[in-house]
Amino acid sequence: MYQPGVGDALDALDTPAMIVDLTLMDDNIGRLMERFRVRNVRVRPHLKTVKSPELALRLLAAGAVGGCVAKVSEAEVMAEGGIEDLLITTEIVGRPKLARLVDLLRKHSLIKVVVDSVEGARALDAAVGAANLEAKVLLDLNVGQDRCGVTPGEEALELARQIGEMEHLQLIGVQGYEGHLQHIHDPQERQRRCQQAMQTLTGTAEQLRTAGFPIQIVTTGGTGTAEFCADFDGITEVQPGSFVFMDTDYRNALGGVYSNALTVLATVISRPTPNRAIIDAGLKSLSIDSGMAEPKGWEQLAYQPKGDEHGALVWRDEADADQELPLRIGDRVEMIPSHIDTTINLHDTYYAYRDGRIEAIWPISARGKVQ
Template structure:
């Protein structure tokens, strides 16, 4: 099979092919890292867009503390390439995937997952117990997208106390994904609604700490809202991902998401 080389004409490319403007990509990475690091929050880029260990390493070299993935299969690819500090941002459900997760945790113990239900937490705890493994978990909170996550406040606290009785799970943080807000065109409305979502997230984190849980991670914020989230007291890290391939610089994009 012919492998395209730098300088080849477009006619030699098979379809589908992914073409990346490396200069623009580097500018996006540099701009985002500089703007967010100035706000003293950690950057844990979501890798569901790039799906590339090589680009994940580039993000780490630029200052990212680790990575997020949406699926177990993405975690397997990244971990096998040496990307260790990973958070799987959607719940792992069902025995086939739990079996794969156990296999992954055996080799990569720094992996973290989210939970949003007692049934899910118990199933995970059972499989970990059988394998004599433990794992750090985050509560996935529903901050308005209504796709997954436990409700903030009392529901989250109740679930946290149940998790606290599960021997193999260590609750260390909360996650709240405000994806429903990232494409609000009006910057003022986007900012206002994002801050409301962040209030749900950070207040729940404070409540859990008052209950005795060592909540050290409060993670949130996609490309369209990361800079807003980073300005909220109590947020410790943000998860922008698609910024890397945007066709305008991230600075312009944040002021006019469309």
């Protein structure tokens, strides 16, 4: 079977194919790292976006202190790929997951986890204790997203006290993720609400320190809020992930701070009517949970999913509906995803290019790692 290789032109790729403009990606990474370097706040990128040890290592080389992952299975992939300092940002519950975590901790002692309940902490303590290990933990605080997280203040203090009595857990920090604020379009509103969340997070961290707990890490922030978080005293690190590639949802919220470096290359396979072009990228290639993908360079056109394998490009403005589309069968179109994380999870491979030629091919090793 024919496989494109490094040095080939993008024309060699079959479609749909996920392609990465290295010039734009490197600029995104360099720009973000510099913004936080001058703020003296560490960057721990969330690797659930890139899902690739190769890309994680590039982020470390650019200045990241480690990485975040959402699941134990992602941590397994990243640790095997050489990323040691990992924070698992989702609560780990159930014997199968705890057994996998213990296996990881035997080899990778820098891995850290979050807890938000006494029940979860006790189960974790028992699992690592049975293996004669210790786990570094952060309290996961609810700072307004109303997902996971212990209530800040007295409930968090009581949970910390309970953890302090456990032999095999070491409380080292707090996490508070304001995911509900990431895509607020009004920057003043996003900043105002982020500051409220940061007051809650850093205030609880100070309460814990006053009570005698050695809180070293206060971690928070996604691509949409990280810079606001970093300007708040007491924040030690931020967790942006989507900035590496960007998508239309973040672009619509942030403007042009970072560039859309990743697209899905598709081919026009049918022109059934003058005002409709069908491409070979449908729901199995482009996620639509955050809206429709957009054809790059064709702002006057809109994308409509037409099933698993097909998508339609039509005029965005109904006033143009009777005009013929300027696309022919065989033309290629780059589609900008609306949600980068879920789109990447649909693909096996990154084709990274510069000046129209493939420079690197990276497997998406953590694709589908949901456990």
